[in-house]
Amino acid sequence: MELEGIVSNGVIVPDDAAVLPEGMRVRISPAPAEKPKPFGERFAKFRGTVSGLPSDLARHHDHYRLGTPKR
Numbered sequence: 001m002e003l004e005g006i007v008s009n010g011v012i013v014p015d016d017a018a019v020l021p022e023g024m025r026v027r028i029s030p031a032p033a034e035k036p037k038p039f040g041e042r043f044a045k046f047r048g049t050v051s052g053l054p055s056d057l058a059r060h061h062d063h064y065r066l067g068t069p070k071r
Contacts, residue, residue: 003016012028
């Protein structure tokens with residue numbers, strides 16, 4: 001049998017605790033962390049959504065954001 005759950009305030013709370021009889025010994029091991037998607041995949045849906053931006057915004061973002069001289 002394998003159960004999944006979460007840690008809440010330092011206590012492990014199984015998703016379906018009804019299947020465990022009181023006093024049953026269990027073994028707990030952390031689930032492997034999911035590898036996050038690359039930045040480009042996570043924000044691809046926003047690509048091209050804002051119009052009218054300068055073509056050199058990526059290169060000179062400090063100039064447009066803070067007013068520093070362009071390099």
